[in-house]
Amino acid sequence: MSVGLRSAAAAALLAAGWFAAAAPLAAHHSAAAAYDETKHVEAQGTVARVLVRNPHSWVFLESTDDKGQKIEWQIEMGGAPSMAWAKDGLPIGAVVKVAGHPSRAPGTHGITGATFAKADGTPIGPRAGRGETPQP
Amino acid sequence: MSDTIGRFRLTRSAAAVAGAALIAAALGHARPALHAQPVGRPAATPDLEGTWDGTRRAHPINGPTIPWARSVPEGTMLPDGTLAGKNYVSNFPELNERALAFQKIFDEPLSPKYDCQPSTPPALEFDPFFMEVVQWPDRVLLRYEKDDQLRTVWLDGRQPSAHDYGIQGFSTGRYEGNALLVETSMYVFDVTGFDDYNGIPSSQQKKIKERYWRDGEQLKATVTVEDPMFLRRPASYTMRWLAAPKGYKLKPFDCDPEAARLSVQFIPPRYK
Numbered sequence: 001m002s003v004g005l006r007s008a009a010a011a012a013l014l015a016a017g018w019f020a021a022a023a024p025l026a027a028h029h030s031a032a033a034a035y036d037e038t039k040h041v042e043a044q045g046t047v048a049r050v051l052v053r054n055p056h057s058w059v060f061l062e063s064t065d066d067k068g069q070k071i072e073w074q075i076e077m078g079g080a081p082s083m084a085w086a087k088d089g090l091p092i093g094a095v096v097k098v099a100g101h102p103s104r105a106p107g108t109h110g111i112t113g114a115t116f117a118k119a120d121g122t123p124i125g126p127r128a129g130r131g132e133t134p135q136p
Numbered sequence: 137m138s139d140t141i142g143r144f145r146l147t148r149s150a151a152a153v154a155g156a157a158l159i160a161a162a163l164g165h166a167r168p169a170l171h172a173q174p175v176g177r178p179a180a181t182p183d184l185e186g187t188w189d190g191t192r193r194a195h196p197i198n199g200p201t202i203p204w205a206r207s208v209p210e211g212t213m214l215p216d217g218t219l220a221g222k223n224y225v226s227n228f229p230e231l232n233e234r235a236l237a238f239q240k241i242f243d244e245p246l247s248p249k250y251d252c253q254p255s256t257p258p259a260l261e262f263d264p265f266f267m268e269v270v271q272w273p274d275r276v277l278l279r280y281e282k283d284d285q286l287r288t289v290w291l292d293g294r295q296p297s298a299h300d301y302g303i304q305g306f307s308t309g310r311y312e313g314n315a316l317l318v319e320t321s322m323y324v325f326d327v328t329g330f331d332d333y334n335g336i337p338s339s340q341q342k343k344i345k346e347r348y349w350r351d352g353e354q355l356k357a358t359v360t361v362e363d364p365m366f367l368r369r370p371a372s373y374t375m376r377w378l379a380a381p382k383g384y385k386l387k388p389f390d391c392d393p394e395a396a397r398l399s400v401q402f403i404p405p406r407y408k
């Protein structure tokens with residue numbers, strides 16, 4: 001299990017076509033206050049918990065940082081109606097890759113506008129490769 | 137013999153009916169008369185009833201420039217489903233000094249949505265969810281999937297009292313031609329009561345005027361907001377809903393406080 005928190009250019013290169021397919025998110029909700037939509041981050045981790053809720057759903061990935069310290073990625077998704085796929089697509093214990101926009105506050109590990117893929121790069125979810133725009 | 141029995145039965149039946157009538161009369165004096173709830177849209181009023189789709193299928197998703205925009209590129213879909221022309225006129229509200237000062241000091245974690253406080257007009261209508269309109273003779277019910285909100289628009293002439301302040305205010309309405317006109321006042325102060333993008337609050341002086349009408353298979357509304365505490369003049373947008381898929385039932389929103397507040401930790405703090 002590894003974690004990558006890279007510059008936008010490095011992330012785009014590493015994620016190749018999977019990541020390149022992600023559509024830019026329109027400024028949405030007040031996401032810009034919490035996430036930097038000009039930057040991209042990619043990570044890999046084990047699905048620990050999936051909260052399918054309104055107003056926003058959340059996916060929690062157990063991972064480690066560059067120093068080997070245990071961290072948790074908290075990935076903000078759309079509301080409950082858009083998450084029917086997650087039950088099968090993100091089973092607890094599965095190792096997945098995620099890419100999206102990183103949270104702004106230093107020391108936090110949040111992601112929005114996320115796309116998921118299996119460890120082998122196979123896209124997951126009905127909007128795989130196009131980002132998941134949170135509903136207000 | 138049989139004739140006697142018949143008369144006896146008839147007499148007993150008559151007595152029973154009379155007794156029942158007396159009891160009913162007595163009960164009528166003892167407690168208020170019960171009236172059946174009027175149901176159904178009165179004749180000669182526009183038919184706005186149904187479940188309406190206000191998701192991204194119907195109009196662009198709300199954001200800092202939607203539905204309030206200073207400029208819109210030509211050809212962009214507007215909130216009412218039409219395309220912007222060359223001469224788009226800004227509908228962004230003209231803020232007074234007080235509003236500009238509020239915007240300057242606004243701190244995103246203050247937004248009550250992070251604790252599941254419901255959205256209110258003029259934002260609630262445009263949130264990308266389904267809504268339902270029910271027309272009764274004395275009221276119109278506007279039921280929103282977003283935040284599980286229900287607004288009652290009174291058509292019977294009643295007016296709000298000083299006790300009627302509330303999160304969704306107090307709404308009265310009337311039909312005019314093919315449209316339903318709604319006026320809402322008695323809102324409580326809301327730090328993000330204009331929308332949840334621009335840091336513009338709304339005051340207890342906020343008034344919302346809405347005009348709903350059918351345009352073919354679409355429901356349209358012009359929403360106008362007045363708030364002399366913060367706006368120099370009223371601002372408005374026009375939007376549309378599409379007919380919901382047949383049989384669609386509004387889903388519970390059930391806002392979850394944990395899920396609503398989680399992202400606040402990602403906002404760099406402005407104040408200590």
